[in-house]
Amino acid sequence: MTEQTATAPAPAAEPTELEKRFPGAVKRDARPGYEGYVVEAGKLREVATAIRDEMGYDYLSSVTAVDYFSDAPNANNFIEVVYHLYKSTGGGSLVYKVQVPRDNSVVPSLVDIYPGADFQEREAWDLYGVKFDGHPDLRRILMWEGFNGHPMRKDWKEPYFEEELKPFKNRWPEGQVYRIEDHNPFGRNVKYPAGFDPEGFRESADPALYDSLERAARAYSEDIDTEQVVVNLGPQHPSTHGVFRMAVRLDGETIVALKPVMGYLHRNHEQIGERNTWIMNMPFTDRLDYLSSMSNNFGYALAVEKLMGEKAAPPERAQYIRVIMAELTRISNHLWAIGFLLNDLGAFFTPALYAITERELILDIFEATTGSRMMCNYFRFGGVARDFPAGQLDKIKDLVRERLPRKIDELDLYLTQNELVRSRGENVGVITPEEAIAYSTAGPVLRASGVPYDIRRADPYGIYDRFDFDVAVRYHGDVYDRYMIRLDEMRQSLHILEQAVKQIPEGEIMTGKNPYQVRVPAGESYGRVEGPKGELGYYVVSNGKANPYRYHVRAPSFINLTILEKMCVGSKVADAVVNLGSIDIVLGEVDR
Amino acid sequence: MYGIGVLKGMWVTLVHFIQTFVDDIKWAGKRYYTPEGIAHRSSKDTKGIFTVQYPEEKLPVPEEFRYIPILLQEEDEHGNLHDRCTSCGICAKVCPPQCIWIVRTEDPVTKRPVPEPVDFFIDVDICMNCGYCAEYCPFDAIKMDHDYELATFDRHVQNIYNKEKLSKPVSYYAKIRPTNYAREEALRAAEAAKKVEAAAAKAAPAS
Ligand code: SF4
Ligand code: SF4
Numbered sequence: 001m002t003e004q005t006a007t008a009p010a011p012a013a014e015p016t017e018l019e020k021r022f023p024g025a026v027k028r029d030a031r032p033g034y035e036g037y038v039v040e041a042g043k044l045r046e047v048a049t050a051i052r053d054e055m056g057y058d059y060l061s062s063v064t065a066v067d068y069f070s071d072a073p074n075a076n077n078f079i080e081v082v083y084h085l086y087k088s089t090g091g092g093s094l095v096y097k098v099q100v101p102r103d104n105s106v107v108p109s110l111v112d113i114y115p116g117a118d119f120q121e122r123e124a125w126d127l128y129g130v131k132f133d134g135h136p137d138l139r140r141i142l143m144w145e146g147f148n149g150h151p152m153r154k155d156w157k158e159p160y161f162e163e164e165l166k167p168f169k170n171r172w173p174e175g176q177v178y179r180i181e182d183h184n185p186f187g188r189n190v191k192y193p194a195g196f197d198p199e200g201f202r203e204s205a206d207p208a209l210y211d212s213l214e215r216a217a218r219a220y221s222e223d224i225d226t227e228q229v230v231v232n233l234g235p236q237h238p239s240t241h242g243v244f245r246m247a248v249r250l251d252g253e254t255i256v257a258l259k260p261v262m263g264y265l266h267r268n269h270e271q272i273g274e275r276n277t278w279i280m281n282m283p284f285t286d287r288l289d290y291l292s293s294m295s296n297n298f299g300y301a302l303a304v305e306k307l308m309g310e311k312a313a314p315p316e317r318a319q320y321i322r323v324i325m326a327e328l329t330r331i332s333n334h335l336w337a338i339g340f341l342l343n344d345l346g347a348f349f350t351p352a353l354y355a356i357t358e359r360e361l362i363l364d365i366f367e368a369t370t371g372s373r374m375m376c377n378y379f380r381f382g383g384v385a386r387d388f389p390a391g392q393l394d395k396i397k398d399l400v401r402e403r404l405p406r407k408i409d410e411l412d413l414y415l416t417q418n419e420l421v422r423s424r425g426e427n428v429g430v431i432t433p434e435e436a437i438a439y440s441t442a443g444p445v446l447r448a449s450g451v452p453y454d455i456r457r458a459d460p461y462g463i464y465d466r467f468d469f470d471v472a473v474r475y476h477g478d479v480y481d482r483y484m485i486r487l488d489e490m491r492q493s494l495h496i497l498e499q500a501v502k503q504i505p506e507g508e509i510m511t512g513k514n515p516y517q518v519r520v521p522a523g524e525s526y527g528r529v530e531g532p533k534g535e536l537g538y539y540v541v542s543n544g545k546a547n548p549y550r551y552h553v554r555a556p557s558f559i560n561l562t563i564l565e566k567m568c569v570g571s572k573v574a575d576a577v578v579n580l581g582s583i584d585i586v587l588g589e590v591d592r
Numbered sequence: 593m594y595g596i597g598v599l600k601g602m603w604v605t606l607v608h609f610i611q612t613f614v615d616d617i618k619w620a621g622k623r624y625y626t627p628e629g630i631a632h633r634s635s636k637d638t639k640g641i642f643t644v645q646y647p648e649e650k651l652p653v654p655e656e657f658r659y660i661p662i663l664l665q666e667e668d669e670h671g672n673l674h675d676r677c678t679s680c681g682i683c684a685k686v687c688p689p690q691c692i693w694i695v696r697t698e699d700p701v702t703k704r705p706v707p708e709p710v711d712f713f714i715d716v717d718i719c720m721n722c723g724y725c726a727e728y729c730p731f732d733a734i735k736m737d738h739d740y741e742l743a744t745f746d747r748h749v750q751n752i753y754n755k756e757k758l759s760k761p762v763s764y765y766a767k768i769r770p771t772n773y774a775r776e777e778a779l780r781a782a783e784a785a786k787k788v789e790a791a792a793a794k795a796a797p798a799s
Contacts, residue, residue, distance in 0.1 A: 166690055172681035173696035173705070177713040177752060280688035283722035350605060357642050364634055364654075371658035371736065377722045385727065389656060389771070395636070403636040414604040417597030516686040516728040 018055075022047055029097060033307075033523020033542075036095025044098055044108050048083075052113060057085035057094050059453075060114035060440050061528070062537050062554040063121060065128040069102065069154040079105045081130055082539065084526055084554075088437045088451055090458035093526065100130070102153075109135035116440025119562045127152035127270075137212050142263035142591060145205035148193050151268055158268070159189040165547050166275055209247055209259060216257035217249045220569060228256065231573065235264050239344050239577040242587030246564075246576060253572050258565045262558075265591035273551035278304060278518050281551060283377040288553060289589040290374055291336055294329040294366070295531040297379035298322060302461055303527025303538035304381050307520050311382070315511055318383040319463045320504040324396065325378065326529070327493040327500070328366075331404065332359040333532035334444075334486040335411075337584040341483055342415065344581030345424050351415060358407045361399060368392050381518055383510035393501065400497045408490050416484070425480030429567040429579035432477060439563040442556045443534025445583055448485040449477035455530040466503075467496045479575075482582040517546055524550075533557050533584055553592060557585035612640035625649055655769050658723045658736035660716050660753070662760045673761070676733035679709040683725035683734055691718035692725060712755040717747055732776050738768045 018026050018037060025043035029036050039047050051057050062084040069077050078099045085094045098107050109132035110117045121132040122141040129150035132138055139145060149156050160180045162168055170176050192198070210230060217228060234245035243264035249257040269288065273281050285300045286293035305312040314322070336359055339352030363373040369388055370376040378385050388396075415421050431441065436449035446453055454471040456464040472488035474481035522544040528537035534556030541550035560583045567579045615638075616623055623629040623641075630649055633642055644651055661683075665673040679696035693713040697706050725734045737760070744750045766773040 162690075167685040167687075168690050171687075171690055171692060172684040172694045173679065175684075175693035175695040175709075175711065175713065177693040177715070179715070179748075276688060277686075279686065279724070283688050283720055283724070354604075354608070360642070361634070361636065368654035368656060371656040371723055372721065375721065377724075385723075386656070389654070398636045410604060414601045418601050419594055419597045422597070514727075516682055516724075 018047075018051070021050065026096075029095075033521065035524070036097060039096050039098055041098050041100055041107055045110065045113065047096070048110050048113050051085065051094065051096075055094070056087050056089070059086045059088045059437055060084075060110070060116050061086050061093070061535060062526070062539060062552070063110075063117050063124060064539055064552045064554075065124040065130050065152075066541055066550045067102070067128060067152065067154045071155070077102050079128060079130060081107050081124060082524075083110075084537070084539070086459070088453055090453070092459060095526070105130045106133050107131070108133050109138075111135055114440065115435075115438050116559060116562055119559060120440075123558075126150070127268075129153065137215075139208050139212065140205075140263075142266040144263070145208045146201075146203065148196075152271055156271075158271070160184050164275070166277055166280060209261060213247055213249045213257045213259055216259070216565070220256045233573075233576065235261070240580065241340065241585055244580075244585070244587055244590065246580070248568070248573060248576060250573055253574075255568045255571060255573055255576060258568045258576065260561050260564055262561070262587075262590050265587045267592070269592040270551050270553065274548055276548070277546050278520055278548060279381070279516065281548070282379065283375065285553075286375040286377055287588055288555065288592060289333075289531065289533060289536075289557065289586045291586055292329040292333045292532045293374060293376045294325040294378060295529055295536060297376065298326050298462075299527055299529040299531065299536045299538050301379040301381060301527075302529060303525050303540045304518075304520060306525040306527055307523055307540065307542055308381060308518070309521070311512060312518075313511060314383045315508040316505050317387075317507040318509045318511075320500050321384050321388070321509065322379065322462055323464065323467070324497060324500050324504070325366075325369075325376075325384075327497050328362050328396070330493045330532040331490050332362040333584075334490050335359045337444075337532075338411065338415075338483060338486055341479075341578070341581040341584070342421070344577050345421060347420075351411075354414070355411060358404060361403070365392055365395055365399070368395075380510060380514055382512050382514070383508070385514075387509050393504070396497070397501050400494055400501060404490075404494055408487060408494070412487055416487070421483070422480060424575075424578060425483060425582075426476070426478055428479045428571065428575050429582060430476065430478045431563060431567060435563065435566065436477065439566065441534070441560050441563055443531065443560070444482055444485045444489065445534065445560050445563075447472055448474045448481040450475040455528060455535060459528075461527075461529060464496075467499050469496050479578050479582040520544070520548075528554070531556055533586070533589070534560060553589075555589045555592060557583070558590045558592070561585065561590065608640070615640035627652070653738050653740075655771060657738055658726070659721055659740045660719060660737050660742065661714060661725050661734050661758065662737045662765070663712060663755065663758045664733055664735060664762050664765055665759050666762055673759070675708040675755075675759070676731055676762075677709055677712065677729075678707040678731055678733070679705065680730065683729050686724045686728045688722055688724065689718045689720050691715040709755065712758060713752055714758060715752050716742065717751045732780070735765050735769070 022043060025040040026047055027038050029038050060083065064082050066080045066082060068080060079102050081098045083096050100107055107130055109121055111121065119141060121135055122138060124130045125132060125138055126140040126143050127150055140147060162180050213230060228249050228251050230247060230249050232245055232247050234240035235243045245261040247259045247261055248255050269284065273284060281300060282297060285296040288296050335355040339355035342351035343349060366376055367373045369392055370378040431449045433450045436446045436451055450473060452471045452473040457471050469492045472485050472492055474485045520542040522542050524541045526537055526539045528535055536556055537554030539552040540548050543549045564579060564583065568576045619629065625648065630644060630651060632638060633644065634651065664676045666676055667673055679694050681694055684692040684694050691714055695710040697710045698704065699706055723736050726736045
């Protein structure tokens with residue numbers, strides 16, 4: 001699995017290669033329940049380069065920060081930036097961390113070593129106030145420029161703040177019903193920074209954005225001779241799949257710079273998650289990528305089960321149910337993605353409706369089993385919430401064996417050879433394999449560029465190691481291949497499903513009693529699944545209490561957007577929409 | 593040849609188009625506005641028109657479907673209603689958006705908590721329909737309803753449901769969720785039988 005298992009050896013253990021190479025600057029993380037290394041901030045870039053070039057950890061999965069804060073006197077307060085790395089050839093993770101003081105948190109940026117760190121570092125700056133020294137464009141990303149404070153810090157309070165942790169005290173037994181808005185009314189619920197004058201406030205988000213665009217345009221070509229215009233695509237536009245905005249700078253019809261603007265749907269999901277108890281987060285994960293709530297549940301359950309250990313290992317039948325649900329989700333998600341990619345190509349809604357007809361039938365199964373079509377809230381720590389009702393498994397079998405293969409073939413016949421799809425898709429938005437890895441793209445985007453990296457195979461979780469399937473891969477890295485790969489993946493999912501519905505045993509679906517409050521031992525864990533949109537990871541830290549101390553979501557649609565500018569620069573503005581469609585984002589997950 | 597792909601695509605749409613009529617003729621007018629027709633349209637064999645004409649037609653909701661919670665009330669032999677709820681507070685503690693408020697009282701004489709809650713509120717604007725309250729209630733007192741037509745003109749007062757509005761007789765629950773109800777009743781009966789047995793075992797040596 002990892003270099004070290006969760007039960008970290010005593011610091012006296014034999015120093016590893018890395019420690020020998022950088023004596024004093026790299027130390028093992030000796031806190032119980034933690035893994036990996038703690039790197040000195042000054043040496044970070046050197047160590048990161050060595051790890052990438054010499055040890056082969058070329059895929060930066062996640063960068064995030066944790067605020068270790070306590071207002072007790074003499075508490076050891078610091079901010080920790082956590083990096084999770086993998087090899088693009090498969091295998092376990094390497095974790096390293098940098099610890100910096102809270103009031104002066106400066107960490108060297110890794111953007112030029114791992115370009116995929118770009119948005120993630122911006123996010124950590126935005127939400128935690130970690131300054132990444134050397135980042136080329138360190139603006140806020142989810143909040144707006146000019147926002148006061150860093151909302152994931154433990155001492156930050158939201159305007160409608162009620163209590164530090166759930167469950168809130170006034171719910172029972174006194175039950176004084178009120179809405180927090182009434183106690184904390186709008187207009188009086190915001191704390192302004194000292195000396196702030198609302199009259200003198202000047203909006204600074206757009207100037208910063210256009211400034212950044214201009215710099216990027218100059219980097220593209222020094223001599224700006226033709227007149228360039230800035231166009232905003234979105235945030236309210238059907239082709240942006242939600243409230244997403246692309247600010248593009250055009251030279252004629254050619255894009256010379258593009259900056260995605262997001263956060264319109266930001267609700268500080270992670271902070272909500274840290275106020276919640278462990279189990280409460282499960283339905284909240286549904287609302288991330290609301291098209292594939294089962295996969296979201298899966299990732300979170302895995303991360304927490306890793307911390308809970310053996311006593312939360314799901315029984316056989318639950319494992320099979322999890323796989324069945326996750327693969328059905330993948331199919332329904334890809335149907336949606338293909339349908340809406342065709343919308344973006346201008347084939348307005350006929351393909352989309354053909355595709356989502358099949359999705360509808362899958363959602364019927366979810367509804368009958370979990371109670372809800374999209375917000376499934378189905379996984380529990382140690383199993384799933386309930387078994388299939390009578391007849392549902394047969395329904396799944398029918399779908400998997402008869403209807404879906406036929407319909408996927410029909411979609412294939414309908415679109416794949418279509419000349420218009422080909423000419424709009426081939427050689428558009430090309431990503432080379434090296435770029436795909438460097439930019440931390442995941443899922444279909446990565447595999448369409450010729451990198452056969454699928455977590456189900458590369459670092460198997462659940463019972464995926466039991467199934468026979470191929471990792472779908474395509475080699476051109478263009479929009480057309482990103483369409484094709486989704487067809488391939490649906491077929492592979494059907495293949496897995498066929499095996500799963502055949503092998504699924506009878507039996508229990510839950511280990512233990514499914515208590516309403518779970519005990520999670522202190523420590524950290526990173527659980528990741530191959531979601532339909534790519535690697536969906538959850539980084540959780542427990543301090544042994546009823547609420548997670550840190551809850552971070554590595555959102556594939558968010559990180560896949562890092563490469564959007566690269567894909568679009570130099571191509572026509574009409575292709576920006578198609579490129580975006582081929583990444584397949586869901587704003588609930590991008591903005592969190 | 594250039595254009596073959598487009599033609600193939602058009603063929604697919606044409607097939608869809610024709611199938612609609614074929615299916616309509618086959619069903620001889622029974623495809624719409626009949627329960628069998630609706631069931632057929634959401635089955636694996638469906639071809640042609642797929643949509644359901646809400647609100648004239650409605651998809652039947654599956655038993656597990658969950659929307660807003662309801663509180664169950666048992667009817668005794670005199671026709672009085674009793675809450676199953678014991679105000680234990682578990683649902684309020686597990687509710688993710690914290691939209692349940694429970695008022696528990698004490699008996700003025702014994703100072704012990706009275707089981708039945710004085711009042712019970714759920715802010716259905718905030719409720720995220722997760723179903724946790726029903727899942728974790730140890731007394732089968734709170735369950736998820738099937739009624740999804742809840743639109744109102746006012747969001748401040750009408751959408752905070754109180755106990756009166758939340759309460760439904762157990763018979764209603766038995767009707768919307770028959771298999772769940774049967775399973776739970778069997779469990780409760782088994783448990784009650786165990787209790788009787790245990791009491792008998794206790795009483796036997798004493799006598
Ligand atoms: S509804 Fe159930 S969980 Fe909630 S207070 Fe009543 S008995 Fe307890
Ligand atoms: S369904 Fe979920 S959100 Fe709604 S009242 Fe029950 S526990 Fe709370």
